[in-house]
Amino acid sequence: MNIQNLKTDFLVIGGGTAGTMAGIKAKQANPDADVLILEKANIRRSGAIAMGMDGVNTAVIPGNSTPEQYVREITIANDGILNQRSVYQTGRWGYEVIQELESWGVKFQKDHEGNYDLKQVHRVGKYVLPMPEGKDLKKILTRQVKRHKVRVTNRVMATRVMVKDGRAIGAVGFDVRKGDFVVIQAKAVVLCTGACGRLGLPASGYLYGTYENPTNAGDGYSMAYHAGAELTNIECFQINPLIKDYNGPACAYVASPFGAYTANAEGNRFINCDYWSGQMMLETWKELNSGKGPVHLKMYHLDDDTISEIERVLWANERPSRERFHEGRKENYRTHGVEMNISEIGLCSGHSASGVWVNEKAETTVPGLYAAGDMASVPHNYMIGAFVSGRLSGINAMEYVQGVKHIEPDPDFLEAEKARIYAPLNRPDGVPHTQVEYKLRRYVNDYLQPPKSPTNMDIGLAAFERYHDTLDLMGARDPHELMRCMEVHFIRDCAEMAARASLYRKESRWGLYHYRLDYPDKNDEEWFCHANLKKGENGEMEMFKREVAPYIVDVNLDQEVYDVAVR
């Protein structure tokens, strides 16, 4: 086996939305610094926006809304549990991000007077800005990465962050094609590897038929945990209302400004807001269990031209294969509602709140280690939030690295990690990763899919702990299979976190995301706090409470309850 030793000032792990921006901003802050993006796919088409995006969902544009109004809406939507200062950053810097993207050639929808054509999808306020021509977003970002002379290493997957003297000093991983062991020393590291989108098993049974790009297997959640960083709100799962079987967005954010809405089988509304929240998901769950299901996205009452316009957007961006999915079933938006289902669970702060604990500078609790994008806990952050947190990490890391020196990694650590990574190759006849992953994720469905019940979660937790032994049975025959094997390790870690965090918070909050049958009510007295977790001294997962930081924007949560039910 070959060993590659690399050195950089700032290591960006994951070259998606947040990662490309982190690299660009770091180089803008200090063009002399060496910045390296490590990507397990190819940054040209990787991450959540591999095929672009049809709009931004958290655009705070002067004249339309203020960062304070945005913070207020997200505070209410996330039942009060958030660090307002980090959410504020999304509102504060989003406009600049949009303008910079525009200067790079990204097109946003404008009205006849040349103003941004914002749409209302949230309960209150207009934050959705369509980008009907957003399909090449990733190619544009890749061009800027090159233009800014950010170094890129594709097809290398990181497996662990190296920590020494209490700070992040780089990362370890391997080349998923050649199999080389890769050791990278860095003065600062940002993790931006996206969601844990491969946690629950889709109802289709296809391991990769997920809402998130399935390369996003919770890598960063697991790596941050093993580096000693705190994670938070893990029990606030990501659960989405998706096209049944296809498991992608239908997508109400695009279609509802045109007059589409989510309806029950009778064609009636049961929610008055299509913005994704735990409360909205709970209403969907209730409707499906009421005898009035299935629910569908209703467009067939719209005129032909309007539907054609919606189709043009949906079939070119984000998940363009929607078109052939519908065609294959001979379904047409003009005559059929889009049948929707409740997705399997995932972890993703881009949509809900589960992620690595970060402050308003994108710093984790480990010095020199930053987190950005879907895996960093800034609730409801979406794509603009990923750009903003990537930007913050890049700029702040450049300040941090001043005067910081590279540290030699610990040889024992490297040997142990090398042995852990390559073990499946020594067992070519071991159990294939597909079967090991399938069973793990089926357990996630069986024991963690809300509504949550305590004994179920206890059984699940025991199964995830035992699963360490099952991971040792996995066999791989090439570096590609090895990549999938190591992803199963990440998924197991995330499953254990999801079980422990859900058992720890003894109340219900965030609608369906954390709906406990044994504690069906919200209990602010005991649980108006974050439930954080980290790796304890003995190597066991530890849960503890962390206070909600004092608000910078006043919100009276007793009066402002997020309620979208139609009664």
Place this chain on the structure above:
Amino acid sequence: MALTTQRVDVPVIVDESKCLEKCTACIEVCPLDVLVKNPETGKAYMKYDECWFCLPCEKECPTNAITVQIPFLLR
């Protein structure tokens, strides 16, 4: 461990008459890295059944040799 090989219907179909032997466009852009070249023919094929039906391979193929179907289990 005793193992067997299962046949599966794969989503990515390559028209070998159009696939260029020296081109690796589809292989380079696939997020899941499921495409490889057949060393004997020089043509691309889907080696690993791990497709997100996301379409970069199809869009970036210079000769339109690739068709991505929705995976059978979802179709």
